[in-house]
Amino acid sequence: MKRNEITTGDDPTKAVLSESGLHSKHLCDYVINVATGCKHGCKFCYVPSTPNIRARPEMLKEHADVDQPQREWGQYVLYRDSIIDRIDGILNRKRTWKRTPQGCGIVGISFATDCYMDGRAGKITRKVVQSLAEHDRYARVLTRNPILALQDADVFVEAGENVTIGSSIPCMNAEHVHAIEPRTPPPEHRLRGLKEFSEMGVNTYVSLSPTYPTQSRSDLHEQLERIAECEPSVIFHEPINPRSGNFQMTVQAAKAAGQNELAMELERLRDRDQWAEYAVTQLRWVQELGEGLDLPVHLWPDKSLLKHVPTDVADWLRGWRNRQSPEGFADRETPTTSPPSLEQPNLRTWA
Numbered sequence: 001m002k003r004n005e006i007t008t009g010d011d012p013t014k015a016v017l018s019e020s021g022l023h024s025k026h027l028c029d030y031v032i033n034v035a036t037g038c039k040h041g042c043k044f045c046y047v048p049s050t051p052n053i054r055a056r057p058e059m060l061k062e063h064a065d066v067d068q069p070q071r072e073w074g075q076y077v078l079y080r081d082s083i084i085d086r087i088d089g090i091l092n093r094k095r096t097w098k099r100t101p102q103g104c105g106i107v108g109i110s111f112a113t114d115c116y117m118d119g120r121a122g123k124i125t126r127k128v129v130q131s132l133a134e135h136d137r138y139a140r141v142l143t144r145n146p147i148l149a150l151q152d153a154d155v156f157v158e159a160g161e162n163v164t165i166g167s168s169i170p171c172m173n174a175e176h177v178h179a180i181e182p183r184t185p186p187p188e189h190r191l192r193g194l195k196e197f198s199e200m201g202v203n204t205y206v207s208l209s210p211t212y213p214t215q216s217r218s219d220l221h222e223q224l225e226r227i228a229e230c231e232p233s234v235i236f237h238e239p240i241n242p243r244s245g246n247f248q249m250t251v252q253a254a255k256a257a258g259q260n261e262l263a264m265e266l267e268r269l270r271d272r273d274q275w276a277e278y279a280v281t282q283l284r285w286v287q288e289l290g291e292g293l294d295l296p297v298h299l300w301p302d303k304s305l306l307k308h309v310p311t312d313v314a315d316w317l318r319g320w321r322n323r324q325s326p327e328g329f330a331d332r333e334t335p336t337t338s339p340p341s342l343e344q345p346n347l348r349t350w351a
């Protein structure tokens with residue numbers, strides 16, 4: 001059915017709980033995606049270039065009349081309502097669980113869509129969080145719409161230490177955010193939602209993902225001060241990466257919204273050396289600012305960045321990739337080996 005240019009339908013996928021490689025980012029060992037497709041349609045989103053979308057053109061054509069899954073990202077959503085009736089049986093039957101030191105057996109909801117993009121997705125999410133908590137499993141919820149998630153605050157409070165809720169807050173400039181995340185709530189709303197959860201005693205986290213090249217050191221400082229109000233147990237950070245197939249659409253969207261400075265700065269990142277310089281600079285700033293404000297920052301340097309920087313910088317970035325997230329959530333084990341040095345090399349001689 002076509003609604004406001006977004007086609008919705010039912011996802012016929014049977015699998016509910018899937019193992020995930022996101023333990024490499026200290027996020028989870030499993031994921032449950034409550035839908036295929038996402039109404040938020042962020043222009044830089046990496047999801048349409050993953051097998052979850054790329055390997056299913058026939059299904060998307062049949063159920064949502066999608067011709068070009070990547071180009072049409074944000075215009076189709078296939079919900080997985082059947083999860084509501086199936087999740088308890090699946091969890092009852094599951095006997096063994098994978099638990100990596102970084103992923104801690106956590107179930108992520110949902111990293112290939114926004115689980116609170118609307119009420120229908122939220123209804124599925126509510127049941128998933130409730131069932132995971134009843135089965136004594138850890139759940140990590142990620143949404144750009146935590147205000148809507150507040151409708152399920154009772155479930156989050158009841159789940160207690162078994163759940164954490166986070167939001168991506170890449171930038172506080174609402175016009176820039178609106179240009180390339182056209183249907184998401186503004187950053188102030190995301191902060192407000194997380195703050196309310198925190199005040200109710202629910203674990204929270206924030207993902208500065210992905211930060212934009214227009215953000216200065218003082219912008220990031222101000223942003224981190226605001227984020228501190230939510231008392232997050234971790235603040236993940238990654239700079240934007242122009243590798244996604246949607247990057248050209250991101251630049252075009254910024255131009256179309258009249259955000260010429262943003263468009264120009266994004267365009268500049270097509271040059272890998274310029275991207276590396278910007279990415280390392282922002283990672284360095286966020287580490288320094290986090291230390292200065294006594295915030296639990298955890299950097300997510302992209303693997304490909306290591307190939308574009310001098311050896312000492314690559315060693316510093318590798319240290320962050322290997323470091324355990326500072327969250328206490330999900331009974332994280334203290335690493336038995338010494339953590340790698342996070343001391344910054346003399347980056348100014350390079351960047």
Ligand code: SF4
Nearest residue numbers: 038040041042045113
């Ligand atoms: S909210 Fe997340 S999944 Fe949805 S389009 Fe944006 S980045 Fe992609």
